Amino acid sequence: METMNEFSNISPYSDEEAVEALGKVADHPAVQAASRYIFPDEDPNFLRNALKSLHSIDEFQTAVMSKAVEWVLSTTARNFSYDGIENIRGIKGKFLAISNHRDIILDPAITQVVLYRNGIPMTQIAVGDNLLSNKYVEYLIRSNRMIKVIRGIDARSLYLSSQLLSKYIRQTITSGTSSVWIAQKEGRAKNGIDRTEQGLLKMFDMSGTKDFVSNFEELNIVPLSISYEYEPCDILKARELLISKTQKYVKAPNEDLVSIVTGIKQPKGDIHLNIGVPLMHGEIEAASFCSKNDRYQAIRFAVDRRIIEGYKLWKNNYIAYDMLNHSYRYSDRYTQEDVERFTDYIEHQLDKVEKELSRNDLREIFLGIYGNPVLSKERLADEMALR
Numbered sequence: 001m002e003t004m005n006e007f008s009n010i011s012p013y014s015d016e017e018a019v020e021a022l023g024k025v026a027d028h029p030a031v032q033a034a035s036r037y038i039f040p041d042e043d044p045n046f047l048r049n050a051l052k053s054l055h056s057i058d059e060f061q062t063a064v065m066s067k068a069v070e071w072v073l074s075t076t077a078r079n080f081s082y083d084g085i086e087n088i089r090g091i092k093g094k095f096l097a098i099s100n101h102r103d104i105i106l107d108p109a110i111t112q113v114v115l116y117r118n119g120i121p122m123t124q125i126a127v128g129d130n131l132l133s134n135k136y137v138e139y140l141i142r143s144n145r146m147i148k149v150i151r152g153i154d155a156r157s158l159y160l161s162s163q164l165l166s167k168y169i170r171q172t173i174t175s176g177t178s179s180v181w182i183a184q185k186e187g188r189a190k191n192g193i194d195r196t197e198q199g200l201l202k203m204f205d206m207s208g209t210k211d212f213v214s215n216f217e218e219l220n221i222v223p224l225s226i227s228y229e230y231e232p233c234d235i236l237k238a239r240e241l242l243i244s245k246t247q248k249y250v251k252a253p254n255e256d257l258v259s260i261v262t263g264i265k266q267p268k269g270d271i272h273l274n275i276g277v278p279l280m281h282g283e284i285e286a287a288s289f290c291s292k293n294d295r296y297q298a299i300r301f302a303v304d305r306r307i308i309e310g311y312k313l314w315k316n317n318y319i320a321y322d323m324l325n326h327s328y329r330y331s332d333r334y335t336q337e338d339v340e341r342f343t344d345y346i347e348h349q350l351d352k353v354e355k356e357l358s359r360n361d362l363r364e365i366f367l368g369i370y371g372n373p374v375l376s377k378e379r380l381a382d383e384m385a386l387r
Helices: 015-026 030-038 046-052 057-076 085-089 106-117 135-142 155-174 198-206 212-217 234-244 255-265 281-288 292-309 315-325 336-350 359-386
Strands: 077-083 096-099 124-128 146-149 180-183 221-228 269-275
Touching (some): 015 046, 015 057, 030 046, 030 057, 046 057, 057 255, 085 269, 106 124, 106 180, 106 221, 106 269, 146 155, 155 198, 198 292, 221 292, 234 359, 281 292, 292 359, 315 336
Parallel strands (some): 077 269, 096 180, 096 221, 124 146
Antiparallel strands (some): 221 269
């Protein structure tokens, strides 16, 4: 096996690197305020002292991060639930979790908490390098076993980078080093539609040295589906989609950092994480009989099917669907009081953006964020009926 040195630019920090980085984070002036916010019952210097006393990434994740995420769940979510943990317990070796992606930090962080609660080793996490523009955010994320996904490069560099990433992910899983979490597409799904990028599946296959079936089987692919009653950064997503209709959307300085903080602090109502059944031999074998591109489409359908099946649909989703379609199809799933509450929430969120943006267009996009998961369930049912 080749040394891990070839992966030094994309691999997570070592324990030594993490301890050094977290020591720098501890000296940041915002740490004391964060400590009061996240650990209100502790001394104001609790977080600083904790970061200074760490000896490993494991210590950081268990003593600090897991507690911080549990705090986020307890203060910004009404209820948090999950199911399917037995699907991971049944896997021999490490696995590749492919998740829908709605929040920059919380999607993988919540997954780690579920694993930790169940005594299952936490994963490495593939994250775009666009989040590393702030050095302190980089210190924190790379100390959380971040695999750096390099973006915004030319086609040739992207191909070489994809080869390296594919090789790293496969070697990390097959060697038993760690499981890996990765989003099903680049960036968050801002319109409520979750669809796996075919290019991602091709990337996984690039490093395979065996036949198609073996290459995918040895990754132990587990689809994950996270559902928020109130979508993190919903109005920011709607605003970006509306602006993008007429011009190239350019992120403001520190916009990703703003989205991270907003996603963490925003009330989210109920949250549910579904851990799907791993891709099975028969599905992968059936895909292998297809032509070159169709075989990836077959894998994509298998992943997407599990993610959509794993949705937990909330009243907001059914209300938004009926409002968008001027229908009463799902009116038995909610009350008039629920409609009024959600309508008030929508108008409150719309008031947060520039007045010059079309309120009607913005509202339609906003409703799509919540209504599209219902539409995806309907379309999946139609597809399954035709198979």
